[in-house]
Amino acid sequence: MAKRNFTASEKSAVELVSGRTGEADHITPFSKGGETTVENCQILSSKANKSKAAFDFKPRKWQSEFLKAWEQRPRGNPFTLIAIPGGGKTMAALEAARRWMVAASDRRMIIVVPTVNLLDQWKSEALKFGIELQSKEFGTDFKHGFQGAVVTYHTVANNPLVFRKMCSDTPVLVVFDEVHHCGDEAHFGRGIKEAFSLASARLLMSGTPWKSDGTPIPFVTYDGNGFAVGDFSYDYPRALTEDVVRYLVFDHAKGSLVNDCTGDQEQLSHDISDIDAAKRLRKLLSASGDYVRSVIAEAHRKLIEVRRTIPDAAGMAACIDQAHAARVAQVIREVTGRSPSLIVSDKDIENDTVTEFRRSKKEWLVSVRKVSEGTDIKRLQVLCYLTNTTSELFFRQLIGRISRVRNIEDFEAYVYLPADPRLVRCAQNIENAQVQALNEISDKDSMEQMERTDPSEVFESYSTQHDGRDVVFVGNERVPIQEAQKIEYVAESVGVPMQKVMQIMAMTQASEPVVHMPPIPEEKGLEERMDGLRKKCGQKAFHLSKILGVKVEEIHRRYKPQKQMTEGELQEKLSQLVREIGRER
Secondary structure: OOOOOOOOOHHHHHHHHHHHOEEEEOOOHHHHHHOHHHHEEEEEOOOHHHHOOOOOOOOOOOHHHHHHHHHOOOOOEEEEEEEEEOOOOOHHHHHHHHHHHHHOOOOOOEEOOOOOOOHHHHHHHEEEEEOOOOOOOOOOOOOOOOOEEOOOOOOOOHHHHHHHHHHOOOEEEEOOOOHHHHHHHHHHHHHHHHHHHHHHHEEEEEEOOOOOOOOOOOOOEEEEOOOOOOOOOOOOOHHHHHHOEEEEEEEEEEEEEEEEOOOOEEEEOOOOOHHHHHHHHHHHHOOOOHHHHHHHHHHHHHHHHHHHOOOOEEEEEEEEOHHHHHHHHHHHHHHOOOEEEEEEOOOOOOOOHHHHHHHOOOOOEEHHHOOOOOOOOOOOOEEEOOOOOOHHHHEEEEEEEHHHHHOOOOOOOEEEOOOOOHHHHHHHHHHHHHHHHHHHHHHHHHHHHHHHOOHOOOOOOOOOOOOOOOOOEEEEEEEEHHHHHOOOOOHHHHOOOOOHHHHHHHHHHOOOOOOOOOOOOOOOOOHHHHHHHHHHHHHHHHHHHHHHOOOOOHHHHOOOOHHHHOOOHHHHHHHHHHHHHHHHO
């Protein structure tokens, strides 16, 4: 039986080499075949070890592809990951960092983030990977017991030489979160260039491609049109087909402005010019007007509807500035009778924390830019877009706050925004991506249905049977069936032609290939199978509802409640949904 626990001498040896004290932990978990040897041992604090033990990271398909691309990058070159907000960049980056650091005991990491509220979020997520990050008291070296640090761009820009010294003494991987911020503030760019030009590895991340304003960000590659180029990208259509993000429903509301002195009237709508829209949008978003009050009332009705099935679903109002946020919060109290969380940086205004809101069941969050980027509050499902910032980069970052799927039936989120032509165009780009994704899903469902369909249902009916293969030709050679089956298995396993396998066998004078049969997958239990079927039925019902333009509840009402269905009934419902998706294409 394999040894489970490290001995005292093994633990002492790893502590001596790593310079850390704490608990001995398997780098590759024992449950996944990791050996109890010093080379598979790391020293973690009790807190980090406990967090890691309760967390099992299973990379999504795109994350596995990214990790492979990251590990195959040219050494020393910066690597840029562009993945949609809510896609899982943080988890992917931390797994890349974990793998990078276990390769040598002296390796460290630094995460650089745009806002203070992301410090705690990164620290918390890193603990799940057994990584403890310091966020203050920076000297010329990392504090004892920490494997890395998390810091803001502002702090780096003010103290670049401190971080330069840290990178000169120790191999450091630097992860730049939402690196496009360095284009907003010129001194951020200068700071990271001076601080991290000596770093051993650099991973740059953003939620969407961006265009340079003429001042290139250090370590970023640009194309001929000035757009940042990603070494690996994960876009919205693919994330939708893989059920990583929600579908978004946009409600564009027109609004009128009446000059109280002159009586002149203006309107904000999708068919006015961008110049006129820029003049009118901020005025329309005044918290004292009926427009904002009506938008909040409509959004709150939708939120109450959503909470009937998802009790902790929440809404967010994104505002122009701190004063505007305080007034919008008051409007929410008056319209809904609920007291929202107000998250701004002004200490004179009531200031809740992101963590408190994330863990609560409060209905509404009111904020400015502080929650527009990176912050992970998955229960947010309704957005009131009450800010006059209209760039596509900001728009995509903001809607990313409500797009994160939680592996429950929360496939849809709702955006209430002014009918400003600039915002309408941003929304149409998302809607076009959704149509593309639905088409891809429908095509896939149609192919799956064709594979399941008995040909007799489509063509003239004939009774046929397969009597087995007698002989196989590989190239021009006639091969007995038993030998051909072995050759075919080896060819498929290693990804080379059958003829090449035959040549290798002949060269080595092997009478027959050595075949290592894969382990038989563990059979899923009934409960796990039924949970999977319910989820698939929910996904297909949602996709069909989008194609038909109806609410998903109307699709589910055709059947009895899924909780009352047997496994066979769930299988039949899934088949029917797939068939209907195929017919509607």
